[in-house]
Amino acid sequence: MRKLSLVVIGMYLSMVHAFSQAPTDSSLYKSKKLKLDEINLVSSYYDQTADKSAVMGGEPGPRGIANVTDFANGIDLTLIGWDQKKRKNTLALGLGLDYHTAASQAYVDSNGISKNDGTRIYPTINWTRENEQKGTSFGLGAYYSAEHNYYHSIGINASASKKNKSNGEFSLKVVGFFDKINMIYPAEFYPVDSVKNVQSTDSIVYRTSASGQTEAFIYNSGQLVSNPKSHKVQTPTKPRNTYTASLSFTQIINQRMQGSVEMDLVYQTGYLGLPFHRVFYNTGKDTIENLPSQRFKLPIGFRLNYFLGDRVIIRSYYRFYVDSWGLMSNTFNLEVPVKITPFLSLSPFYRFYAQTAARYFAPYKVHSETDEYFTSNYALAQFNSSMFGAGFRIAPPKGVFINSLRTLEIRYSHYMQTTDLNANIISFNLTFK
Amino acid sequence: MIRNSNAKFLFAILFTSILVSCVHVKEYQKSRINDSEMSLSSRHIEKNEQNAESYREGSSGANGGKTGGGCGCN
Numbered sequence: 001m002r003k004l005s006l007v008v009i010g011m012y013l014s015m016v017h018a019f020s021q022a023p024t025d026s027s028l029y030k031s032k033k034l035k036l037d038e039i040n041l042v043s044s045y046y047d048q049t050a051d052k053s054a055v056m057g058g059e060p061g062p063r064g065i066a067n068v069t070d071f072a073n074g075i076d077l078t079l080i081g082w083d084q085k086k087r088k089n090t091l092a093l094g095l096g097l098d099y100h101t102a103a104s105q106a107y108v109d110s111n112g113i114s115k116n117d118g119t120r121i122y123p124t125i126n127w128t129r130e131n132e133q134k135g136t137s138f139g140l141g142a143y144y145s146a147e148h149n150y151y152h153s154i155g156i157n158a159s160a161s162k163k164n165k166s167n168g169e170f171s172l173k174v175v176g177f178f179d180k181i182n183m184i185y186p187a188e189f190y191p192v193d194s195v196k197n198v199q200s201t202d203s204i205v206y207r208t209s210a211s212g213q214t215e216a217f218i219y220n221s222g223q224l225v226s227n228p229k230s231h232k233v234q235t236p237t238k239p240r241n242t243y244t245a246s247l248s249f250t251q252i253i254n255q256r257m258q259g260s261v262e263m264d265l266v267y268q269t270g271y272l273g274l275p276f277h278r279v280f281y282n283t284g285k286d287t288i289e290n291l292p293s294q295r296f297k298l299p300i301g302f303r304l305n306y307f308l309g310d311r312v313i314i315r316s317y318y319r320f321y322v323d324s325w326g327l328m329s330n331t332f333n334l335e336v337p338v339k340i341t342p343f344l345s346l347s348p349f350y351r352f353y354a355q356t357a358a359r360y361f362a363p364y365k366v367h368s369e370t371d372e373y374f375t376s377n378y379a380l381a382q383f384n385s386s387m388f389g390a391g392f393r394i395a396p397p398k399g400v401f402i403n404s405l406r407t408l409e410i411r412y413s414h415y416m417q418t419t420d421l422n423a424n425i426i427s428f429n430l431t432f433k
Numbered sequence: 434m435i436r437n438s439n440a441k442f443l444f445a446i447l448f449t450s451i452l453v454s455c456v457h458v459k460e461y462q463k464s465r466i467n468d469s470e471m472s473l474s475s476r477h478i479e480k481n482e483q484n485a486e487s488y489r490e491g492s493s494g495a496n497g498g499k500t501g502g503g504c505g506c507n
C-alpha cells in the first residue's frame with residue numbers, strides 16, 4: 001500500500017513539474033531583425049468651389065475663381081524589430097503623391113492662361129526606439145517635399161517620451177522645416193531682364209505657373225518668333241524656416257476614459273507670403289502681398305475620449321490658437337463611433353471652427369498704398385467654418401475579403417466656410433498586416 | 434472678452450480636475466482604453482483632411498499634424 005502511495009505521489013509530482021511554468025532564462029532571448037508589420041494605403045479626393053482667390057487679390061466673381069481638386073495618395077510601411085537589449089525599434093517609411101488642379105493658378109498670368117495643375121511628392125522616414133521596461137522612447141525623422149510652388153522643403157525631427165507609473169506619458173518633439181520657395185510672380189511683375197537674348201523690338205508674354213516653371217513667349221510684330229522652351233525664366237528662391245517644439249501629456253483617467261493636452265510652440269522666419277498672391281489697393285493698382293518675416297504661433301489642444309457602454313465611443317477635441325499676426329481661433333470637434341458589431345463601426349462627426357482676421361488682411365480693393373503689410377488671402381480673414389460627415393470602419397479578425405487586409409475605412413466630409421468656400425472630401429484607408 | 438476668458442479658465446480648471454482625478458488602471462483592465470477608436474491621436478484616414486484644413490484656415494497645430502512649413506499653406 002505504501003509502495004502504491006509513493007508511486008502515485010511520484011506520478012503526481014512528475015505531472016506538476018511537466019505542466020509547471022519553467023523560469024525564464026534571459027540568455028535564451030534573441031533579438032529580432034526589422035520585419036514588415038503593417039502597410040497603410042490612404043487615398044483622398046478633395047473637391048472645392050470658391051471665389052475670392054488669393055491669386056486675384058480676393059476679387060469676387062469669375063476672375064477670382066478658387067475651385068480646387070486634389071487627388072492625394074500615400075503609402076506608409078511600418079517595420080518592427082527588437083534589439084539585444086530588448087528595445088523595440090520601429091521604422092516608419094512613407095511616400096505621398098498628390099495631383100491637383102487649381103483654377104486660380106491660371107490667373108498667375110492676368111489673362112488666365114497659366115498652367116493650372118501640378119504634382120507634389122513627399123517621402124518621410126521615422127525611426128523610434130522604445131524601452132518598454134523603462135517606459136521611455138526616442139525617435140528621429142526626416143521629411144522631403146517637392147511641391148507646386150516650392151522648390152523643395154526639408155524637415156527633420158527628434159522626439160522623446162517617458163511613461164510614469166500612473167498611466168501617464170509625457171512627450172517632447174522638436175521639428176525644423178527648411179523650405180525654399182520659388183519666386184513665381186504674377187506675369188505683370190516679372191523683371192524685364194529675366195529673359196536673355198531678347199531684341200529691343202520684341203515683346204514678351206510670360207506663361208507663369210504656380211505648378212511649374214515660367215516660360216517666355218517672344219513676339220515680334222505680332223508673330224511668335226521663339227520657342228518658349230528655349231527661354232525658360234530663371235526663378236529665384238527665398239527661404240522659409242519653421243521651428244516647432246511640441247509638448248504633450250496623455251493620461252488614462254479610468255477604465256473608460258483617457259485624455260491629453262498638447263501644446264506647440266512655433267516660430268517661422270523668412271518669406272511667409274506667396275509671391276503670386278496679388279493685392280489690389282483702393283486706387284485699383286495691384287501689387288504682391290507683403291507679410292512680416294516672422295510669425296509666432298501658439299496652439300493648445302485638449303482631447304478627451306470616453307467609452308460609453310459597450311458600443312459607443314465619444315471622441316472630443318478642443319483647440320485654442322493665437323499668433324503674433326493677431327489671428328485667434330477656436331476649434332471644437334466631436335466624433336461618436338458606434339460599434340454596430342465588435343468589428344464594424346459607423347462614426348458621425350462634426351467640427352466647428354471660428355477665427356478672427358490677421359491684422360494685415362483686408363478684402364479686394366480695401367488696402368491703402370501706405371499700408372506696410374497687406375494681404376487679401378481669405379485664409380487670414382475672419383470666418384467660421386463647419387464640417388460634418390461620417391466614417392465607416394470594418395476590421396474583422398479574419399480580414400476583409402483576404403486575410404492580410406485587416407482594416408477597411410471610408411470617410412466622407414462636407415466643409416463649409418462663411419467666405420462661400422465649400423468642399424467635399426472622401427478618403428479611403430486600407431491596412432494590411 | 435472677459436466672459437470668453439472666464440470660460441477658457443473654467444474649461445482649463447475642469448479639464449485639469451478630470452486629469453488629476455485618475456485612478457490606477459491595470460493592464461488587464463485596458464480592453465476599452467486600447468480600442469483603436471479610443472486613440473488619442475488623429476487617425477491615418479484624417480491625414481489629408483487635416484492637410485486641406487491647414488491650407489484653407491489661418492491656424493494649425495496641436496493636433497499631431499503640421500504646424501506650418503513643408504507646404505504652401507500658412
